[in-house]
Amino acid sequence: MYKYTKRILCASLASLMAISAFAGCGDSSTESSSQGSSSQGSSGTGSTAEVQQYTVDQMMADAQIAMGDEDNVTLKVWGPQASIELLQKQCDAFVQNFKDLGRTITIECVAQGESDAAANVKTDPSAAADVFAFASDQGLDLFNGGYVQQVRLNYREDLESKSISEAYDTVKFQGADDAEEGIYAYPETGDNSYVLFYDKRVLSDEDVKTMEGIMKVCNEEKKYFAFNLGDGFYGCVVPFTAGGTLSLSEDLQTQVLNYDYDQVNAVAKAFVDLCSTSDYFKSEDVNQTLVSGFKNGTYACGVVGSWQIANIEVALGENMGAVKLPTINVNGEDKQLISMYGYKHLGVNAQTKYPMTAQALAFYLTGEECQTQRCKELGWGPSIQSLVDSDLVQDNIALSAIYAQREFSIPQANIRTAFFNPTGAYGGYLVDPTKDHSDAEMKAQYDNMVENITVS
Amino acid sequence: MIKSYKLRRNISNAIIYVLLTVLCIIWILPLVWLIMTSFRGEDVVYLNNYIIPHEWTFDNYIKLFTDTTVVNYPRWFLNTFIVACFACVISTISVLMVSYTFSRLRFKSRKKFINIGFILGMFPGFLTMVAIYYVLKAMNLTQNLIALIIVYSAGAGLNFAISKGFFDTIPRALDEAATIDGATKNQIFWRIILPMSKPIVVYTVLTSFTGPWADFILAKIIMGDARDNYTIALGLWQMLQKEYINDYFLMFCAGAVLVAVPITALFLKMQKYYVEGVTGGAVKG
Amino acid sequence: MDFISYAQMNGFQKFFYNLGQFFVHLPHNIVRLLKFIGRAIVGFFVGIGRAFKFYGLSFVKGDWSTKISYLIMGFGIMVKGQIVKGLVFLAVEAAYFAFMIGFAWQYLSKFLTLGDVISAGGMDPVTGMPVVAQQDDSMLILLYSVMALFVTVLFLMLYILNIKVNVALQERRKNGEKINSLREDLSTLLDQRYHVTMLSLPTILICLFTVLPMIFMILIAFTNFDRFHPMGGLFDWIGFGNFADVFFNNPKKAFTFQTLVGWTLCWAIIATISCYIVGVIFALMINKKGIKGKSIFRTMFVMTVAVPQFVTLLLMSQILSDNVNGVANILLRSIGVIGEGDFVKFLTDPWLAKIFVLIVNLWIGVPFTILSASGILMNIPEELYESAKIDGAGPVTTFVKITMPYMLFVMTPALIQQFIGNINNFNVIYFLTAGGPNNPELYNAGDTDLLVTWLFNLTTSYNDYSLAATIGILVFIFCATLSLITFNMTKSSKNEEEFS
Structure with a gap:
């Protein structure tokens, strides 16, 4: 009973403070968040004015209420090592907003890679960070296990309006209550995918448009083309290019493949003919080789993700080229390669002691100004549509190539982990010159893949 | 000819x-x-x-000790050294206690104890790592060095086979003579048997001291994100992860060499005891 | 076969004879083992029966203070003059009840159901915040219940001891014997009951950090604790479901299990024998008479032992990798063994990977054999060789007749240990190939995965705790059976009997 009255009190306080925040809009932005105003200046297009945005002040007011229960808040945030310095700065800025209000928040940022983060949350949620970054391939598991908290109602509309629509879709998860349209994480980046990086001294802009063009040059120049079809994240290009899509059964426990064998096989054959006959097509862990290969000039091009942009820039300098994936000739028709497109999100630990503050922090960290800072300082692609359209992204060769690929991709959502290995095995088989590529064997390998994915 | x-x-x-x-x-x-x-x-x-x-x-070595914001090598080295020292003392004592008891004392259900100990010793420790983690957590001991010391030394008593074999080879007449002279079993252990058992003591010390330098599985699950409490093996392993390898590979090599040097030196120095340990009492008998 | 014809065989024949004998005696030994286990179980219940009988009889015969001790531990002991001892018993009782009521009961009471949901989740319309569903944490219930049962068993033992001490004291009093003072009691701990002093600390540590987690793991195998039942939430007892899955119920899991058992055994046998043979040959070469610089050679080999294994293994995996930086491939290419642009898939082709993990294991394992084999070689009595020489035996004959049998005799127990060690050889596989190349026909496993690495991955990457526990139990049963049988067959246990 006591709690209930307290809540009502909180709510009325919330509206009161929200009103006061709106009323004092002009001076409050100078007072409490100078960074907020600067970000509005940088995005500049005025799109923020049209859509009713959830302002930082509003959010602060909310968090303030929440802290009626949450005094002396201590939060832990996990992010990748490379971003930790900036992350801490951003968190400090968040805390600064509360200083004047006499609240104490302590936020500690700890380095923890995105893939590790999910595993560690699963091992011991109570010792994990309150807010943690993860890649969208982990989303389904985290959601199924109930490790991530649903996003607060008040932020939902704002996130929906400003995010790239697919990014928003990937945090929805099929099977979540449709009426409520609940979402389970805050989109943080919008570039967790791969495109073609190439050495401009070897390949021309024309060459990189088709697989055939690339292979021709590679064979002539005796330089490698790295494309790790043996990994499901890249290998799915084969069925996707053939028009395949993915969904989940209703209980979320079985992957449903909407593939058509004839079409997949046609694309597969094109890969076999083109790649398995060449010594210079390499299906290998590109993370380990591409950068040094570019450095010592043994590689002409390779398909790799945004996380290697900085390294490739160092290796190639101004000779770096990046474009969307090429086309491949299937029975005389040039087909655009379709990729898998992932996102990174911030999740709020379901067991956090301070849910309100943690959610406010996650909202703040994925807000416009923080994403802008990350894009500028770390080169991370934003998940906010207006930022994607801005010069910030469009002037960046690599990032703009990645966003260009988005049109020809399938978002990485509702995919079970069991999808990746069989898909990779199939892709690896296609481009392995030592394997038998007769029709019967091709069919057997395809059936194998489908069976291994769908049998749970 | x-x-x-x-x-x-x-x-x-x-x-x-x-x-x-x-x-x-x-x-x-x-x-x-x-x-x-x-x-x-x-x-x-x-x-x-x-x-x-x-x-x-020499930069790679110098950086290991100066550039400690991300890779805190000196701290990790110190952590491992502390853990290794304590684990070594506790393990050695419990191994010697157990093996001496099984070898030279006679009591009810001794044979049963030996068999149970032998079977338990078959169980690879890391299979139960999740349970161990939560037992430690119940004691509020996760993410610190004490937890590691406990984990590395708690099961040590089960590795009694080799030193028991050694104690078995010491003639029984010694104990009997001492008992006639009025020595208690405690005195026999400390004054007579232990001084004769230098090879096996050194062997036990050596194996239990080197263990913590190589294990990373248990350390990983226990330490979680507490990077300041990492051990050297965990730290080095981390340097080879995708996120770090591009920047830290050379430092990894330097770090690995620095760990290897003291352990190798120790090992070479103590080689002969190690051989005697591995081959058990057989060599002597 | 009599002793003489056995003695006439050469080393290899003896080895194979012993190996054959091992399998011939296997059924017999398994029967013995089962009998042993059966006897142990029967013995356990008989023991409990006796304890109850003792419990009842002592109560009837006991004096008033003994009778009170049935309720208040240590009371009778205090009355009979051993104040401190009695107080210790009393403190134990108090601590036990405090532990049970204050901590353990809330978990133990839910042990049979493993907990339930307390409140549903949803959205709080006022704050807009999600309401987290309140539910019990099954894993903690299980873990703390096991802990509570452990403590209870310990308490019961002390309780019985309390009565025993009471009865003994009563007896002494009746006979007019002296009652021991505290000091006298303590001094027996250093002599007559020294084994109690020596074993108590290791036993407590082992119970807490080996036995308790082990029982917990065994119980987990009978639940459905997997990735659909996450940490911190609910899961249920499902009986033998996981075992059925592994053996026949779930074709994919069963197939994976069979495949991995086959490969694990293959690996363990080949790895053990190859390391042994190669190591002995190396040791013989190093220790051959007339070879100088023995210690230098030995040191060179031993260096690889001293470097932490995961460092050398990660290094090897880099060298053998089939990407452009793979040093082995670069070398082969520059020699011209393989063409420009070609590469050998050392660690990514299913068969080559199996061969190469065995080869690298040789690199890791041989120095160990060299170390121990050298030690043994140096200890072979010189007279044996001299008498052989007088008999006109050549180097081959001496090797076959003297060296080999001697080495086998000494090293057999170590070999069996190594075999079991190889079944559980996590490091080599995990760091070299991480179980890969991935095989989609297997359930979350690769071609070089051993049972232990599979189970490690199931735990850490796939959160299939119950399946992992099931496999762990099976591996453990196999290893324990094998080692118990061989342990009872080898000389060491018999020697000990002679000695005692």
Whole structure:
């Protein structure tokens, strides 16, 4: 009973403070968040004015209420090592907003890679960070296990309006209550995918448009083309290019493949003919080789993700080229390669002691100004549509190539982990010159893949 | 006849020399590679197709001790040293206690204890790592060095087989004589048996001291994100992860060499005890 | 076969004879083992029966203070003059009840159901915040219940001891014997009952950090604790479901299990024998008479032992990798063994990977054999060789007749240990190939995965805790059976009997 009255009190306080925040809009932005105003200046297009945005002040007011229960808040945030310095700065800025209000928040940022983060949350949620970054391939598991908290109602509309629509879709998860349209994480980046990086001294802009063009040059120049079809994240290009899509059964426990064998096989054959006959097509862990290969000039091009942009820039300098994936000739028709497109999100630990503050922090960290800072300082692609359209992204060769690929991709959502290995095995088989590529064997390998994915 | 025998022996010896040298090179080459890479000045990712650095430098070593924001090598080294010392003392004491008891004391259900201990010793510790983690958590001990010390030394008593074998070879008459002289069993253990057991004590110390330097599985699950409490193995392993390897590979090599040096020195010095330990009492008997 | 014909065989024949004998005696030994286990179980219940009988009889015969001790531990002991001892018993009782009521009961009471949901989740319309569903944490219930049962068993033992001490004291009093003072009691701990002093600390540590987690793991195998039942939430007892899955119920899991058992055994046998043979040959070469610089050669080999294994293994995996930086491939290419642009898939082709993990294991394992084999070689009595020489035996004959049998005799127990060690050889596989190349026909496993690495991955990457526990139990049963049988067959246990 006591709690209930307290809540009502909180709510009325919330509206009161929200009103006061709106009323004092002009001076409050100078007072409490100078960074907020600067970000509005940088995005500049005025799109923020049209859509009713959830302002930082509003959010602060909310968090303030929440802290009626949450005094002396201590939060832990996990992010990748490379971003930790900036992350801490951003968190400090968040805390600064509360200083004047006499609240104490302590936020500690700890380095923890995105893939590790999910595993560690699963091992011991109570010792994990309150807010943690993860890649969208982990989303389904985290959601199924109930490790991530649903996003607060008040932020939902704002996130929906400003995010790239697919990014928003990937945090929805099929099977979540449709009426409520609940979402389970805050989109943080919008570039967790791969495109073609190439050495401009070897390949021309024309060459990189088709697989055939690339292979021709590679064979002539005796330089490698790295494309790790043996990994499901890249290998799915084969069925996707053939028009395949993915969904989940209703209980979320079985992957449903909407593939058509004839079409997949046609694309597969094109890969076999083109790649398995060449010594210079390499299906290998590109993370380990591409950068040094570019450095010592043994590689002409390779398909790799945004996380290697900085390294490739160092290796190639101004000779770096990046474009969307090429086309491949299937029975005389040039087909655009379709990729898998992932996102990174911030999740709020379901067991956090301070849910309100943690959610406010996650909202703040994925807000416009923080994403802008990350894009500028770390080169991370934003998940906010207006930022994607801005010069910030469009002037960046690599990032703009990645966003260009988005049109020809399938978002990485509702995919079970069991999808990746069989898909990779199939892709690896296609481009392995030592394997038998007769029709019967091709069919057997395809059936194998489908069976291994769908049998749970 | 004698001449040809000598000749034959010389030839066969020569062949063996050549063979052994070649084999030694094969065995030692990867280590040489590691050492050489740790002195590389040029910027490379991973190993490469040459051994001798194009540019020699000590920077990789210096950076290990100066650039400690991300890779806090000195701290990790110290952590491991502390854990190894404590784990070593506790393990050695409990191994010696258990094996002495099983070997020289006679009491009810001794045989049962030995069999149970033997079976339990078969169980690889890391299979139960999740449970161990939560037992430690219940004691509020996760993410600190005490937890590691406990984990590395708690099960040590089960490795009694080798030292029991050693104690078995010490003549029983010694104990009897001492008992007649009025010594208690406690005194016999400390004053008579232990001083005679230097090889096995050294062996136990050696194996339990080197353990913490190599394990990373348990350390990983116990330490979680508490980077300041990492051990050297966990830290080095971390440096090879996707996020770090591009920037820290050379420092990894330097770090690995620095761990290897003291352990190798220790090992070489104590080699003979190790041999006696491995072969149990058999060599003596 | 009599002793003489056995003695006439050469080393290899003896080895194979012993190996054959091992399998011939296997059924017999298994029967013995089962009998042993059966006897142990029967013995356990008989023991409990006796304890109850003792419990009842002592109560009837006991004096008033003994009778009170049935309720208040240590009371009778205090009355009979051993104040401190009695107080200790009393403190134990108090601590036990405090532990049970204050901590353990809330978990133990839910042990049979493993907990339930307390409140549903949803959205709080006022704050807009999600309401987290309140539910019990099954894993903690299980873990703390096991802990509570452990403590209870310990308490019961002390309780019985309390009565025993009471009865003994009563007896002494009746006979007019002296009652021991505290000091006298303590001094027996250093002499007559020294084994109690020596074993108590290790036993407590082992119970807490080996036995308790082990029982917990065994119980987990009978639940459905997997990735659909996450940490911190609910899961249920499902009986033998996981075992059925592994053996026949779930074709994919069963197939994976069979495949991995086959490969694990193959691996363990080949790895053990190859390391042994190669190591002995190396040791013989190093220790051959007339070879100088023995210690230098030995040191060279031993260096690889001293470097932490995961460092050398990660290094090897880099060298053998089939990407452009793979040093082995670069070398082969520059020699011209393989063409420009070609590469050998050392660690990514299913068969080559199996061969190469065995080869690298040789690199890791041989120095150990060299170390121990050298030690043994140096200890073979010189007279044996001299008498052989007088008999006109050549080097081959001496090797076959003397060296080999001697080495086998000494090293057999170590070999069996090594075999079991290889079944559980996590490091080599995990760091070299991480179980790969991935095989989609297997359930979350690769071609070089051993049972232990599979189970490690199931735990850490796939959160299939119950399946992992099931496999762990099966591996453990196999290893324990094998080692118990061999342990009872080898000389060491018999020697000990002679000695005692």
